[in-house]
Amino acid sequence: MAQVREYAATDEELKTWVVNELSWDSRIDASRVAVLVDDGLVTLKGTVPSYAARDAAEDDALGVLGVVAVDNQLGVKLPGALPVPSDSTIRDNILSTLEVNPEIDELNIQVVVADREATLTGTVPTHWEKRQAAVLAGLVQGVVAVKNDLAVVPTAAIGDEIIAEDVTNALMRSALVDAEMVDVTVSNGTVTLQGNVPTTAARIAAYRAASRTAGVVNVRNQLMVRR
Numbered sequence: 733m734a735q736v737r738e739y740a741a742t743d744e745e746l747k748t749w750v751v752n753e754l755s756w757d758s759r760i761d762a763s764r765v766a767v768l769v770d771d772g773l774v775t776l777k778g779t780v781p782s783y784a785a786r787d788a789a790e791d792d793a794l795g796v797l798g799v800v801a802v803d804n805q806l807g808v809k810l811p812g813a814l815p816v817p818s819d820s821t822i823r824d825n826i827l828s829t830l831e832v833n834p835e836i837d838e839l840n841i842q843v844v845v846a847d848r849e850a851t852l853t854g855t856v857p858t859h860w861e862k863r864q865a866a867v868l869a870g871l872v873q874g875v876v877a878v879k880n881d882l883a884v885v886p887t888a889a890i891g892d893e894i895i896a897e898d899v900t901n902a903l904m905r906s907a908l909v910d911a912e913m914v915d916v917t918v919s920n921g922t923v924t925l926q927g928n929v930p931t932t933a934a935r936i937a938a939y940r941a942a943s944r945t946a947g948v949v950n951v952r953n954q955l956m957v958r959r
Contacts, residue, residue: 741798743769750774750799753792760789765806767793772800772957779809783870783878799932800957808876810848817874819845825872826850833868836861841882843869849877855885859948860940883949884921890947892918899923899948902941908934909941914955916942921949928958 741749747769754762760780768775774793780786790804810816817825823845830838841854850869856862866880896918903911908931915926923942929935939953 743771746772746774746796746798749796750793753796754789757788757792760785760792765789772798773803774799774801775803775805777805779807781809781811782873783808783875787867787870794932794936797931797933801932810874810876816848819848822848822850822872822874826869826875829868829872830865833864836865836868838865841865845875847876848874849879850875851879851881853881855883857885857887858944858946859884859951860943863943886921886947886949888947890921892920895921895923895945895947898945899942902945903938906934906937906941908937910934914938921947922952923948923950924952924954926954927956929955930958932957 747767750767750769751762754760754765754767764780765776765778768777776789776793780789786804786806786808789806790802793799793802823843826843826845827838830836830841837857841852841856844851844853852865852869856865862880862882862884865882866878869875870878896916899916900911903909903914903916909929913927913929917924925938925942929938935953935955935957938955939951942948942951
């Protein structure tokens with residue numbers, strides 16, 4: 733098996749790579765985004781035309797090898813040429829988006845929109861649905877921010893020990909995560925991940941593995957990226 737040479741990028745190199753990634757992504761106008769890097773921590777400043785573009789910029793930066801974390805300070809400035817939907821229209825469009833998505837159980841989700849900022853309340857049966865509901869809300873035209881106050885209420889009671897075992901097994905199946913380097917603890921359905929991982933991609937993969945596990949109500953990702 734070929735060995736991958738480890739290389740610790742400098743902050744200046746990371747900045748160049750993040751800028752290149754943002755410039756490559758057609759969803760983002762990189763000319764309006766400033767990138768700062770300090771010891772692997774990337775800060776994004778400037779404006780983007782939608783909340784979805786804001787999320788995309790953060791995901792792009794997180795995906796760059798060597799990035800430890802991202803502080804997303806991007807603001808959303810809607811294009812002046814487009815009509816700005818009313819709060820009630822945005823709310824209706826968010827509800828419609830959730831209703832037509834087969835992955836989301838939207839029956840107990842309430843949406844309030846004020847000054848184009850959407851707040852989600854109510855309950856969903858899984859942790860990943862909570863996250864996905866916020867992602868979908870952010871894709872709706874006119875949304876400038878999403879506050880996710882959804883509570884996770886599993887449809888079946890699953891013990892903490894079983895959840896911990898299921899999360900650990902999911903990490904062992906991951907190609908990006910060394911499960912032996914991750915400590916998994918569960919208390920009342922809340923999963924805490926601790927330890928070290930080699931890349932931000934591995935940190936995200938571990939979070940997603942825990943988030944998608946049945947019975948999980950919250951995930952505290954305290955994994956550290958080794959540089």
